[in-house]
Amino acid sequence: MGKIALVGLGLVGRAWAISLARAGHEIALWDERPEAIGETLSFANKVLPELDAQGLLDGEAALSVRGRLRRAGSLEEALEGAAHVQESTPEDVEAKRAIFARLDRAAEAEAVLASSTSAILPSLFTEALEGRARCLVAHPINPPYLVAAVEIVPSRWTDAGVVQRTTALFRAAGHAPITMTREIDGFVVNRLQGALLEEAFRLVAEGFATTEDVDVALREGLALRWSFMGPFETIDLNAPGGVRDYAQRYQRTYAQIFSSTQWRADWSGPMMDRIEAERRARLPAEQLGERAAWRDRRLMALAAHKRRAAEEIGE
Incomplete structure (x- = not known):
């Protein structure tokens, strides 16, 4: 499996870490906040055993999956050798333009540059880039380690081969790609x-x-x-x-x-x-966090059920 660089480790970035490491990829973790890497690793330490208990690690030990998550000391270190870069920084178009300019300069020439944005059209932050043909959106439905759908959204200058490669990568990782033909506000x-x-x-x-x-x-x-x-x-x-x-x-x-x-x-x-x-x-406000954790446990049980039902009944 190829190396993937995760840039931005908030709720979405750290969830991608679980999903893509489970699929066998070596994951380089980087965030402007160095402490976010430790938070992501702690999150993995908590979630992976829960996924294992539901049979959602494809028979692999939690520690083995956790071992594919690696700290990167710099953005350049994270990008070195990565075939796919998944950016998950805050939802701000100017911030996206700035980080994608850095990614385009520093990433491997053939690396795909994908954003997790849920609302910003890819054309709005990639137009000025020399490597804009390799840029698109790969938007997960959070958390991606439990919800399979991922939206693949090209701009009008995204190379068709990049769309195909990205779709194939996520499908191989157990996701269900929604491969759009062109961008529109709100995606699908x-x-x-x-x-x-x-x-x-x-x-x-x-x-x-x-x-x-x-x-x-x-x-x-x-x-x-x-x-x-x-x-x-x-x-x-x-x-x-x-x-x-x-x-x-x-x-x-x-x-x-x-x-x-x-x-x-x-x-x-x-x-x-x-x-x-x-x-x-x-639901009192002080119970929101507890209820969100309940939701994720229910999603784990549902994901496990859907896997079993697909095997026993068929897709």
């Missing part, structure tokens, strides 16, 4: 999530349902199917004649709904006061 995942959130806010703003009602609709309804198949496969199986039959049966219903979705609920002010009050009544 946040555009889908955004559409759902907009409707969730509208339903609560108009008093049709509480925040918990909306959560139940997803948690105990749509998400059960969506955890192992997407919306197009869902509707293909929800009408006797498949997807065309479904569209013919239900297009009018969705067309009638559409006109009532053409406005935005305010995500602030009194509306947010109400939503926050409902959420804090169910």
Whole structure:
């Protein structure tokens, strides 16, 4: 397996470290804050045994995976010999331009330069680079060691071979690449999530349902199917004649709904006061961290279940 350099070790960068080391890559860790490397290693020491207990290390010992995580004393040391560079610095376009200029100067000539950004179009921070053809976005759905999807987003000048190499790298690492043909605001995942959130806010703003009602609709309804198949496969199986039959049966219903979705609920002010009050009544603020840890344990169990189900039932 080739060497990968991780540049930026916040929540996303340290999660990439787990995922890519598990896939067999030697990982060089670097951050402007030297203490972030130690925090990443401590995080790995905690998470890897938990993944091992769920059978999510592909039969390898946690210590073996942990041994592929290496400190880099400088950015240049981290980049030396790396075939892929995954940048996960803060979401600021000027900061992205600055770090990508450094990466383009110092990385190996054939190295792919990928950003984990969830919202910034790759064209906005790579246009001026001499090596812009090797730059793109590889955006994970956090945490990537539990959620397989990763968005591969090229700019209009990204070389097609770079897109193919990046897609192949993540697929080989156990990920499920969403390989886009061109960039658009929000990419794929946040555009889908955004559409759902907009409707969730509208339903609560108009008093049709509480925040918990909306959560139940997803948690105990749509998400059960969506955890192992997407919306197009869902509707293909929800009408006797498949997807065309479904569209013919239900297009009018969705067309009638559409006109009532053409406005935005305010995500602030009194509306947010109400939503926050409902959420804090169910989960006090001091328990947010504990509940996030619970979420990750549930995600581990779900990931383990999906692996077993795929083997026993089929994809």
